Amino acid sequence: MDSIRSSQITEGIQHISESVFVGLCRKVGTSQLVAMRRDVVDIWEMVKNQVTTSDEDSTMVSGSYGEGLRLEGSDVDFMYWPNNVRVIWESSQSQYNNTHRLTLILCDCSDSPPGFTLLYLLSPRTNRFIHRVCVRMNNRYYVSSSKYRQITLLSPHNLTPHGPCVSGTFITVEYDHAHCFVSDFWPPSASSWIDRCHSWPHPHVVDDIVKNGCHFVAIGHKLGNYEDHEWRISFSQAEQKLVSVMNHCQFLTYGLLKLFLSEIINNGVGDDDKLLCSYHMKTAVFWVIQQNTIPHWCPQNLLEGFWVCFKLILKWVYEGVCPNFFIPGNNMFLSKIHGIKQHQLYRRLSELYEKGLAFLLHSPSIRSCIIDVLYNPRNSICTDDHTLISEDGFDRNLFVEITYPCVIPGKFNIQSCIRYLQTIEQIKSSPLLTQYQVIMLQNMTARILQYTAFILHMETYTPDNKLSYRADKISCHMLKLTAQFGFITDMMFLAMYYYKTLRYTEALSIIQMIKVKLLQPYVMYTGSVDREMYTEAVGGQSWSTKMRQAVAWDITLDSRFHYISELIPEQQSALQNHWSLLFVPPFILLYMLEILCYRHVDTMRAQTALDDLQTLVHYDQGQYIPLRHRHSSYVRLIELKYRDISWQILGICQQVTGNLQAALYSYQQSLRQEPFNHIQTATEMRIQRVCQWIPLIN
Template sequence: MLAMRRDVMDIRDKVENQMTTNYGYSEMVSGSRREGFRLKESDIDFMYWPNNYSVIWELSQSQYYNTHRQTLILCDCSNSPPGFTLLYLLSPRMNREIQRACVRMYNRHYISSSIHRQIMCLLSSIYSTQHGPCASGTVGSIEYDYTCCFACDFWPPSASSWIDRCHSWPQPHVVDDIVKNGCHFVAIGNKLGSHEDHEWRISFSLAEHKLVYAMNHCQFLTYGLLKLFLTEIINNGVGDDDKLLCSYHMKTAVFCVIQQNTLPHWCPQNLLGGFWVCFKLILKWAYEGVCPNFFIPENNMFLSKIHGKNQHQLFVRLYRLYEKGLAFLLHSPSIRSYIINVLFNPRLSICTDEHTLISETEFDVNLYEEIQKHDTYSKFNIQSCTRYLHAVEQMMGSPLLTQYQVLVLQKLTAGVLQKTAFILYMETCTQENKLRYRADKISCHMLKLAAKFGCITDMMYIAKYYYKTLRYMEALSIIEMIKVKLAQPYVMYRFNVDTEMYTEAVEERSWSTKMRQAVAWYIKLDNRIHYISELIPEQQSALQNRSLVLFIPRLILFYMLEILCYRHLDRMIAQTALDDLQTLVHYEQGQLISIHLRDVSWQILGICQQVTGNLQAALYSYQQSLRQIPFSKIRTSTEMRIHEVCLQNQ
């Protein structure tokens, strides 16, 4: 399972990075989701940096660059605490954003981290809000942080001692790989430094990512236990401003314990033992008031926040837990059920074998869930979509791809083809007939091709396109095909699946065939593309609230398209479909419509009732939409539609 998650993230990161390089910058995905965790609080961190700027530690390193093409930045650590530095521009050549972020000190131009952070967060604030050095936002239920930084090809001199400490872990080839890939600089200064507003923090995110991948399974599970311990015990009920320990402290503890070889045997039988050793190290740090950075030990990560009264309170709390022994883990709802028998019977051990813990069908569910969460491409023009498809085509021929990565590339291809088809329509719908006809042929071909790569519900995009281009009979023929496929008892919809029927139907098939024949998902609409005119207000409302994607349950959109098509052809059948939609929305118990998508489901029911003339029912549906969890961020459009219905009723 862990290998699958990482393969999915790795291949998507590789494709995205190849694309961003074409736009003059590089991107790296990090965060706990990239590491392989799928905890409730797991997020994705994106770091991106301009390719035409490089940071060096000393002037002699400038010989490795073409200074006519590359703007060099020199580190000045002379007046900064360990782990931080000032960035001094060696060349007057710079882009407008960098120029605006410069301040003059010591007769030099330095890039101010605080000004640079404000500028970059403002540039991305259309869909995000500023949070520390990051621009933060959500896509569906996943939180993300975008951090604009600078890259350095050289390993920091202040971290050279780390290389000498790597005797037993990680292996030499991992150390070499980490060192040759250098580091990054993120726009945040040390609160206790004399140049807090202008300093940059040295980031080892890429190195940490490689170190987590270098852990064995038991070490990784220990890291996971520490993260759950932090969230569900230490920080449970504590406000963000009052949290003293963070996930980075947990990660540092695991790294230190592994490298120092404190625990000789990392195995399932000793999982709780590994946790206990890490916990005692954190307790020691709290007692001493010193948490050394894993790469630069001189950088005390407790210094800015955990000292004095805070340090004392943290130590007292951790020591009380220490006195209780491992039994305090029973206070964690996520951990309790797995360890309770082991705590009371030392002869037992915790099962960590995923083949024992999950069935083949459960694995398939998780695989398709993982792919669906990472199959979105954010660019919005024909040129970038074409380049993306070309990049995917090049990668598909690689013999190094895993079977999971091939599946991801297929699903990414389907998504990009769908997006390209609708963008092409938007760009040519007002052109002359001949050009419009050719574009229409291309769009139809791309959508049919996408359906061969994707899952059952990817056929819905063909129906949407036919409806958009007023071909109602063609749209209904696709809808009938989808209806037959969705009616099969073995079809998997998110986590709902008849395991026995699914196994019997597709057990020996490839994952690609399973996805195409037996997997259905919710529909994702890019809010910058107008797929259905009746949903434009909802997409615009979501976009205004920094949401790029609108998620719709498969049956909700299915019935909507059926109603919209039949109202032009047969109003009696349209009414029957509307009755089915109303029954679904009113009485569905959470299997077909998740609680987070009830707002958009009620909204679509209201739209269908309104267009068929039942204004009172539409008003009730819109009011129900307002009472749901505002996951889809469509409140503005709901209020607008309520006002519209009230005017029509007058």
């Protein structure tokens, strides 16, 4: 009887596990979605790093974003390291580096805690930046981590310190930039990790991780002798590789632990009192997988895997020791979880342990999955990828992913753009590209062609010049290409170019074409779409076809150069506020261009277009001026409040058509909106000018 009851309990837990697995697939992502996210980030990194020159920085998207997680509230982590600097572990390794081209730095771990090191200059060739952040100790020049952090804080982007990183916000998404150094060699202090990898990961993965070395981030150990000058050894690249070779159940267990941390452990807790972090959760998953505690990870035992990880974390808190996965001697609790705080945390976790898995009911993300099974215990649960997300749902995710991160050349000139296009062309010929990477490269090409076309016009335009004529033909050709394989809204750049070069009839022809396409009921805009209409119109088509025919996006104007003269003050205002992009809803820009063009062709139609724009700005309820933007199909609804730029553009159009009172009202309304595009300086300037003109006219 007891065995029957035990069997029933086991079956019940397995059934709940399957339900939680499905819920996590919807919250965290299916295996196909996660693979797509990683592929998109990987190809972006590949292009960007192949384009960078020896005196520029390489880039890596690290942390949960690079691993394929898209959880609400998670930040995006970037690592940057100079290409002309290398760190070595012993002097003999200098023979593998070009000392005439590189600045060499040697590690000195002799007096630092495990996982940390001092870095001193070995190479006589030292760039000026490195020299600025050095301190002299024991007749050597050491690179100081604290000085290095101070220099990175001088960035013009208004960033704030956050551990070894500097933090900022882009479209309400927080990001961390870690400026670091790279070593092509594996740390000797982590050699025991190689010997420990018997069952996981596979030997070829271990070899790949080891040959890619490690990084050094600018932060010392709080209990070390040289906290201000030490550097922490970072295994971010290795960790990203390990997460990528997890099976999907293991990956979702990692996601569940992150949700458990944010929604239960740290819920309502101030930042200073958050003792556990997501890195501890990741470390627990690594140890549990490698120790082979659970021989077979599958949807039926997902909760078992979670429970084993939770018990390991509880053990670590009790002992006050959290061993780093690569260097176990590095106790990651040492400087933070001890004394009274350690006891309080252990008591809290113990209370959760006593409740059993029922404490997951306190997680908003998981509660419904468990309750559904409890109320409907006989319902069958399908864990297949294709049943968990529809075609349009996957497409929404894909098209959002390929627009983030934005592709913006570091050195903003023709040469940089050409290098991008050449690199993309070379990579496109690789047979190893996934279908997701191909569509990402297509989108990147469209972006770079747009930049190139407008830069070419800026750099070559002079009246009655043959060079300008040839450059104009090339620019037009580039923008026509982007209209052929970009989003529907990419055609807008061709319309802007025609207006900029006084070809109003051609611009109006493109505007009408865009308007017809945008008004189709199946068009996907900022992730929102009529599923049935979309499937009926483009279901089963290639993603390239869907992009051209059924997907619209917001118009992103880079403030470093000018598209149309009417928006120059707004771009300058944004730059003054360290904001390099203007985000404009497509219909707002469409009507603006229509008004500006018709002023030179047909004033009656210009007034009609102005009336349409006014109606849109005054009465739209989020259909054409989005109130929020879907960064993922399931999570992270980013509030994109475009009302500031929408009211501003209405005011500009009213002003150029002579209605100054209406323009003044629109500018005042723009100031009252959330300053998303950072155009307040331009708005105040326009209000001043309008107020000067109104008495003269009256």
